[in-house]
Amino acid sequence: MLSLFSAFMVSTWMFEGRSHNFIAEKLVTDGKNIIQAYQRAPSAELGSFVQSFSGLSIYTIQLYNKTGAPLLEENEHMHVEQSNIKQVLGGNIARTVDAETHGLPIVGVPFSVKGDPYALFLTLDKNTVEQEQENMPWIHALYILVLFIGSFLILIAARYVVNPIMQLTEATKRMAKGNFDSASLPMNRRDEIGQLSVSFHDMAKELAKLDQMRKDFVSSVSHEIQSPLTSISGFTKALKQKKMSEESRLRYLTIIEEESERLSRLGQNLLQLSYLQQEQLPLKVTTYRLDEQLRRGVITLEPLWTKKEINVVVDLEAITVHADKDQLDQVWINLLNNAIKFTAPHGTIRIQSIGKAHQNIVSITDSGMGIPEEELVNIFKPFHKVDKARSSSVKGNGLGLSIVKQIIDMHNGEIHVSSSLGSGTIFTVTIPSET
Template identity: 45%
Template sequence: MKKSLRVRIVSTFIIIVLASLFLSFGITSLFSERKVTLEQQFLTITGDIATLLDLTDPDQRDKVMDILSDYHIYGAVIKEGSELPFSLTETKVSPLFQSTTSEPLFLDIEKGPNPVRLIGVPNIDNSGSSLILKMDFTGFLEIMQRILLVGLFIVLLIGSFLILLAAHYIVEPVKRLTSAAKEMATGNLTVRLKHKKKDEFGELMDSFNHMASELQKIDKMREDFVSNVSHEIQSPITSIRGFTVAIRDGIIPADRQKEHLEIIYQETLRLSKLSDHLLRLASLDSEHHPYHPVKYRLDEQLRRVILVAEPLWTEKNLDIELDLQACPVKADHDLFEQVWQNLINNAIKYSDEDGVIEVIMEVNDLAVRVHITDTGKGIPEIDLPHIFDRFYMVDKARSQSDGGNGLGLSIARKIVELHDCKIEVKSTEGKGTCFTVSIPL
């Protein structure tokens, strides 16, 4: 059977209260048995009454005793050999007539917190008369116990009512969170919780709202990703389909078919490149991507990547300026080679003819920083926050004509983050762009 949080809170409170009551009674009883007795109080009261009777005229003593009986204190003044009250025996009262002082003494042998006691005071008026008192506080103690029990019961009722209110205060935000979570599970990521709480529940609701916002962003990214992938795949497929149908149906003359076959070939390369990039991103996103860090010379790797790209930068008559230092790093060699290829190819792609590309290394005791700077047209400030987003292209027409798909920088950043490194970009429109990769040593 499912128990609500409210029921658990109230039940816990009641159990704690009841357990506390039982423990209190038990501890009180134990304490009373060991430490607390009424003997001293009985003796004090008896001594005061004896003094009062000693000061009272013998003819008025009966009236005093009648008044004391209203307080459950009964007494009698006896002499040796007279009739004994309260069913006492000669043996029990003999200490009264043998005592040489007038100090009160108990005539019964019971010990402990007994509310009914028989006490005698020898020679109360120096005439040989002794006072015997029977004190019965049973009724008083019963009344006090009833008052105590009623008070505890009222405390339990009031406490239960207050804990119900407190439970509602505690459970209500939990129920709101549960309802919002169920709403979100249906696909509604716009749900938010409004509140004015400053406690832990307020923090929990703020965290829920932040989670919902992040999920909404991720969902939007997913939708954009699917849309972009569909577009990137559909565009070359449409070209391939159109040209193959035209060639098959004889619409394109034979002397121009080679040109269109080249276009079909380039589109297949574009699809293959897109497929490779998507697989690389999916692998990097997973927790099982192969990662094999080794120690190697970073400067040699950069020289090799630039050398491989020589046909691209010589075609545009670009000057490559290098300022490299011998620097060993520990990283995944193949993955970082992908980073440098993407960054350098981008610098070549977006540089104008006769431009300059600089590759500079800065090395200190903590890290090595690699700056790759071009003299291209730069990136507009509005586009800078998005250049690492998947499928984001500043100049879509130029990127697609060059076979780009907007995934290169996303892959580069993913690889850099996988190594706990950092990639930054600075750009001035019309002057060029600088990418900086920082690698801890």
Template identity: 60%
Template sequence: MLSLIVAYFVTSWMYEDRARAFIQNMLTTDGTQIIQTFQSTPSAELVSFMQNLSGLSLTQIQLYDRNGTTLLDAKEWPVQVSTGEIESVLRGEKVVRVDQIHTAQPVVGLPLQADGQPYALFLTVTKEGTDDGAMNAIHLLYVLILFIGSFLILIAARYIVNPIRQLTAATRKMAKGQFDVELPTKRKDEIGILSVSFNQMAKELAKLDQMRRAFVSNVSHEIGSPLTSISGFSKALKQKQISEESRLRYLTIIEEESERLSRLSQNLLQLSHLQHNDRPLHVSAYRLDEQLRKIVITLEPQWGAKEIAIDLNLKPVTIRADEDQLSQVWINLISNSIKFMPVRGEVRIETVEKENRITVIIADNGIGIPEEERTDIFKPFHKVDKARNSSVKGNGLGLAIVKQIVDLHRGDIAVSGQPGSGAIFEVSLPQ
């Protein structure tokens, strides 16, 4: 509306100024032609000649003699001419002005000689011959543009504002913890892109909320089970009539469950430090193949008890990394292979060096990992055994810790293999 108002006044000023200049030139040209026509007609009588021409082509004419007397019909003359202007024209000067009092139209005065006498010829245009009609049409056009434009702006504003209102309502729902919101994404403009980004953010927040709930549930389960066992067997120990064998068995269970709680606490603390990068890497150069051999020897009680064969194919290779943290990676991966391995199974550990990267392959012929589980095994508390069989030790944090350590070393970890035929873990690290 402001731009239309400004355009109204600017256009009016520009159009009227140019129109008046055009009319002034037209009046000067017409007046000169009238004088030339009269002077080329010797038999013409001045007053009658001028009276007959007045009103033609929307031009009004007035004639003054040397005394300033009006010679033509004064009723049809629409403007006021001053005595000074008449005298100027009688002296042979040209007068051009705009009558602001009555019609605000251009007035042109030209000198005329007839029968040796000076006359003053003034010309102007009739009211109907001015630019009022054009200006009125332009003003009407502005009014139509104003109303039509306002209507279109309302429609456009509604088209723009409605998605913003939906976005506002969706954000309020998300602020209350409702992440199952989705905005329509049919639009291709910036609002459509914003809606797509909002939907992606809502999905990610929903995943985080689900992970948070699952984390709380898993922690509660992992803590609750050993606490229940410790509490139950502690009450059983209070009984006086209990055999020494049962007492030792109950104490052993309490000790195992206490160790389980201790491991859970340590793993949670370690995972938290890794996720928040509280402990910087202490990088040093060392022999990776020697580290793997030492870990295999350390885990001998585990694989020896199940008579598992260890096949080592370790080439001499040096790596720059945090030795303590990578040691945790190899212990967790090899322990997992042994844990889910049948008696007299086989574990193969191999190193491959290629393009400034070192890949450690740990393969077994155990129960394997189903394909649908492979994307989730690195999440905290995720277990392929949904029933959480207590005979298999572990709290589902080992692979999550492995993934965090590998990520901190700018490496990659992948799992493959056929279910029922074993699992293959490949850890790729920069050299």
């Protein structure tokens, strides 16, 4: 409202100034036309000739002789200063404004007749001006109407902009309380607010996923910890019984030892995963033979695969890599250990490596039960276990593949898995030649 009112006042002031200049120039032009008309009829009497124009035009006219005396009938609506009369008699055009005639412009035009100077002054006729001023209230009312209509339209436009922002504010408050629902946001708009709403909606979806992952993670950790603790607590209470055979006592102690080791592995894996997820963690890159590292991994796990009489086929090219050796050791040990776990006795595991110009590819193939296709997208998530591909006797806490994925990502590599139930599983790791 203030801006519109200010604009109205400034534009009125500018228009008034321009209109006065326009009227003054028009008066000068008409004054010269009157003089030229008289000069074309020199036999006419000057005073009567000019007086006739005053009666027929919309102007009030006055004529002054060389002494400054008026030659036409005095008009109370036209007041000319003697200084302006002298200026015109001196041969100059005079422009002034008479405050007593409602601020209308007055101009004086010089001319001479038979060597005598004269001054012709013109201004608008007061009656004509008053008639126009009678129409001014209607014009002012129109301006005020436009002002209010414009203000109303601006308020509507402001609400159109403010309402979605208020909705975004409410959605932000809900999000702060843990509610990630953003379905009410105006995402169909094509403007910047619509783009902001879409971005906010995407952010809310991602935060909802992260929140669900956090809840799942806490639930999984709690389950993984509670299960061995329950076993340890139960068998410890059983050991307190006095009447127990030595065989039962040793069996209970063995279970307690295994569950304690399970808790220890869980703690170590959680610490390692947290350690790897620190983006500022530097890699200790060295140059070494990747094929020899894979062979050492196979030899390290020999007791496990020989116990199940698994046939291990090694087909390795001589490859030199620049990577963190200790970190990749964990990758190969985890993948080989998984392959041994889920391969039935007398099965086959194949390990291959291929070196290319800019990348090295390692694949580990087993003949196990395989993984359902719908589970493949989740196997790298912490604590994810594929129940159909595991038996209750298989040890693990679901963190191994998460650690593998994190290490491969740190080396700017990729890991892919292809599998289906009953046809085994293939893990393919791609590592750049230089990390």
